[in-house]
Amino acid sequence: MTIAATAIPLSGTQDGTLKYVSVGGLELEAGGFLPEVVLAYETWGRLNADASNAVLVEHALTGSTHVARGESDEEGWWEQLVGPGATIDTDRYFVVSVNIVGGCYGSTGPSSSAPDGKPWGSRFPLVTLRDSTIAEARLADALGIHSWHTVVGGSMGGARALEWAVSYPDRVKRCAVISIGAYSTAEQIAFAQAQTLAIRQDADFKGGDYYGQAAPEAGLALARRIAHITYRSADELDFRFGRNAQGGEAPLQAAALGDRGRYQVESYLDHQGRKLVQRFDANSYIAITEALMSHDITRGRGSLEDALSVATAKFFVASVDSDRLYFPEQSHELAKALPGEVPVHVIEAPIGHDGFLTEIGQLGPQLREAFFG
Numbered sequence: 122m123t124i125a126a127t128a129i130p131l132s133g134t135q136d137g138t139l140k141y142v143s144v145g146g147l148e149l150e151a152g153g154f155l156p157e158v159v160l161a162y163e164t165w166g167r168l169n170a171d172a173s174n175a176v177l178v179e180h181a182l183t184g185s186t187h188v189a190r191g192e193s194d195e196e197g198w199w200e201q202l203v204g205p206g207a208t209i210d211t212d213r214y215f216v217v218s219v220n221i222v223g224g225c226y227g228s229t230g231p232s233s234s235a236p237d238g239k240p241w242g243s244r245f246p247l248v249t250l251r252d253s254t255i256a257e258a259r260l261a262d263a264l265g266i267h268s269w270h271t272v273v274g275g276s277m278g279g280a281r282a283l284e285w286a287v288s289y290p291d292r293v294k295r296c297a298v299i300s301i302g303a304y305s306t307a308e309q310i311a312f313a314q315a316q317t318l319a320i321r322q323d324a325d326f327k328g329g330d331y332y333g334q335a336a337p338e339a340g341l342a343l344a345r346r347i348a349h350i351t352y353r354s355a356d357e358l359d360f361r362f363g364r365n366a367q368g369g370e371a372p373l374q375a376a377a378l379g380d381r382g383r384y385q386v387e388s389y390l391d392h393q394g395r396k397l398v399q400r401f402d403a404n405s406y407i408a409i410t411e412a413l414m415s416h417d418i419t420r421g422r423g424s425l426e427d428a429l430s431v432a433t434a435k436f437f438v439a440s441v442d443s444d445r446l447y448f449p450e451q452s453h454e455l456a457k458a459l460p461g462e463v464p465v466h467v468i469e470a471p472i473g474h475d476g477f478l479t480e481i482g483q484l485g486p487q488l489r490e491a492f493f494g
């Protein structure tokens with residue numbers, strides 16, 4: 122788990138390494154105040170003289186700022202799209218990726234120190250995606266970027282991109298919204314609530330004040346299991362695992378011996394849960410999940426068409442055909458409500474929502490033609 126940094130001025134120029142900027146206090150949409158917000162970010166490439174080549178890549182729920190390789194050779198999560206010679210060519214574009222407020226990849230979050238020197242823990246306030254966008258606009262100011270050539274993201278990253286285009290119409294020239302609709306639906310909120318409750322009901326959660334003690338790992342792993350099922354399609358799970366037992370474990374036969382054993386798919390979900398526990402903070406998981414629950418581009422802005430009418434960016438909308446969490450219909454609803462004719466591009470992937478990570482390369486030619494030619 123990465124603990125958020127304390128305030129450090131804008132620093133560093135190396136590609137693909139963490140840098141930090143202090144963006145000051147943040148008055149929050151839902152009330153409350155974060156006195157000193159630090160954003161962690163990475164950059165690739167160089168900003169040109171008129172600052173017209175800056176691209177903001179927004180990460181998804183448990184993503185980090187590490188979109189592509191850099192000084193370290195650690196693999197990035199969107200390398201099919203971003204890098205030297207790639208669609209978002211870091212030899213031509215200045216690419217920025219910022220850890221969302223509330224996260225645990227360097228930006229101010231629940232594990233950061235509050236003014237009293239203790240971790241925020243249970244005191245960390247609700248920070249909506251709109252609040253995060255305001256903080257990110259201050260990072261853009263600090264980097265000398267008035268308007269982004271493009272803001273792009275998938276899933277929660279897509280929600281963040283859309284929020285940018287509507288909150289700051291004059292600062293976003295192009296906007297790519299992938300695998301997300303204009304708002305979190307009742308079902309998406311429902312899945313999210315089950316995840317946050319899984320963490321809150323872990324005895325180690327202690328209302329969120331567990332730092333320095335055992336972390337609510339079982340709750341976080343359960344949250345990830347619930348989430349991961351929604352990230353993958355039923356067909357993929359059937360194809361990969363069927364009703365098979367894991368290794369020598371035989372669920373029904375073993376049950377008679379008092380050891381239930383596991384189906385393969387259970388073992389797979391156990392693995393996904395364990396992996397997230399090793400890299401993520403439970404309070405951050407709740408903070409960001411609740412930020413995503415708050416995603417609603419229309420809040421305080423009238424109808425969907427009214428809300429989107431202020432955006433002046435050129436839009437690119439895409440979805441994964443087998444996504445059962447962020448259904449393609451929601452991308453169609455968004456595209457239809459956007460000003461002008463906006464088609465919905467399709468990632469063909471049998472695996473479901475996670476196709477926006479594993480198969481993002483499919484959108485390369487279309488994105489290149491639309492935005493990066």
Ligand SMILES: CC(=O)SCCNC(=O)CCNC(=O)[C@H](O)C(C)(C)COP(=O)(O)OP(=O)(O)OC[C@H]1O[C@@H](n2cnc3c(N)ncnc32)[C@H](O)[C@@H]1OP(=O)(O)O
Binds near residue numbers: 390392396
């Ligand atoms: C550290 C960071 O910065 S993370 C930030 C970037 N990441 C993200 O944004 C998203 C987080 N990651 C993910 O959501 C997913 O890992 C993805 C979508 C990127 C990858 O998906 P896929 O490549 O399809 O991998 P898949 O979901 O099939 O998982 C494969 C893993 O399951 C394991 N697995 C497969 N079958 C089983 C089984 N029966 N029992 C136990 N484990 C199993 C594999 O061994 C593999 O393990 P590994 O990841 O430790 O190597």
Ligand SMILES: N[C@@H](CCO)C(=O)O
Binds near residue numbers: 181184276475478
């Ligand atoms: N696998 C993705 C899914 C959320 O869109 C993540 O963990 O961020």
